[in-house]
Amino acid sequence: MSALLAGLVDDAGLFPPTALPPAGAVARHRRDRAAAHPMHTLRFLVPVGRLEEVRAELGPDDRLLLGLIADAAHPGDPGDRLRAALETVAADDRLETALVEVPLAVFGGDPATAVPAALAAGAAAGVPVFLEPAAPSGIGALLTAVAGAPGVGAKLRCGGVRAELFPTPAEVLHFIVSCARAGVPFKATAGLHHAVRHRDPETVFTHHGYLNLLLAAARAAAGPGAPAPVLDALRTESADTLTRELAALSGPAAAAARALFVSYGSCSTATPVSEARTLLGTA
Template identity: 60%
Template sequence: MTVPAALLAALVDDAGLFPPTALPMDRALARHRADLAAAHPLHTHRFLVPASRLGELQARLEPGDSLALGLIADRGAEGLAADCAAVAADPRLRLALVEVPLAAFPGGVREALDALPGDVPVYAEPAGRAAYEPLLTELGALERPVGAKLRCGGVRAELFPTAPEVAAWIVACARAGVPFKATAGLHEAVRHTAPATGFRHHGYLNLLLATAAAAGGAT
């Protein structure tokens, strides 16, 4: 099967700072600059960085850099407002995306939105493996489009949701009309077992095709 290029366009953010590569900042930036020069259409060319490491990133930037930033808002609402101001004041950075881990926002997603510019795409990550249906209902009712974030793995086996759990998430997002992005563990196109760990990983192509099926009404 040949996968249409449009299906894969702008699919992958640059998560070089995060496991499994977990590169130091200077190496992650060097790789990102090389990816920008190559301009592969599979990449979004967004550089993901925790808000708590924003100062470290800025210290490593060069005068000619121009980065589309995916900010992980791990410092809560007060920190988020200050971080957005810092990005806006730096001509080398553009805020292209904000991911909101709701565990850091006791006031919920609306608390995060109050600290953000109105034109920045936002994805809210549920706290832990709690029931997510109320969150999707809330996101679907917001005047501003806000997506959800699905965590598909991590450094421990229990961080990997089962295939039925992922399927239920995809169907719920489709029914609520909420876009989602997925993170962690999606290192290959199809579902597989990693030889080094024995962890059963989901595949990003599996997610894409399941999402297409769910958008078409599949259960």
């Protein structure tokens, strides 16, 4: 189980609903780096438009491994902004780019034109680039556009601040199985606040769980031609079902699941760890 959970959680503290101010997000990340829990990637997710805010909070001894996210926060060419941010990071000894994430909507949305533009801007860093379609249903066109490109993954948005931002289990199924069939890894973001699929009593949004996605990835990696078991994994709200099957995965099956499902961004870095400890008995 430890191999299945290792390096699963990226730090998305700057993002809603937690939306910590840069000072608070950097302070929390320092504590997480010192603790170095194995579930944490110790990657700090930063939109390009907020990079300078984060840099302003750093001391000379800070070291941040960044997931740099292209955004449309400022006017001008998004590719130029991303390239400039990558150059800023490369020139700052306190920072290192681990990966780049690009919502294709920033580059116009149409994969046929947005994917080449996004890859041209992000490839200079020499790190993996994860591309997010405008909606999960756009994964097919995205995968067609990236066919054969090295170091490219997909990004799945699992929720947000409005109900319509939460994809259905069938939409998530299509995304995961498509990536498995294409041999393209994916990251996930937003909405994955807890381990198991559930309805939030305050917002009444139904959230996907990170254990649901792990089991779905394991089943898809084992046999992407049989989608029904993957859909069952995404739909279940039974912690017992999820933990029992995940605990029974062989080492190669767990490795295949994680090769497909790389990590996810969580605005809370404590909740995934505490829920894994409660449900799975991890340290």
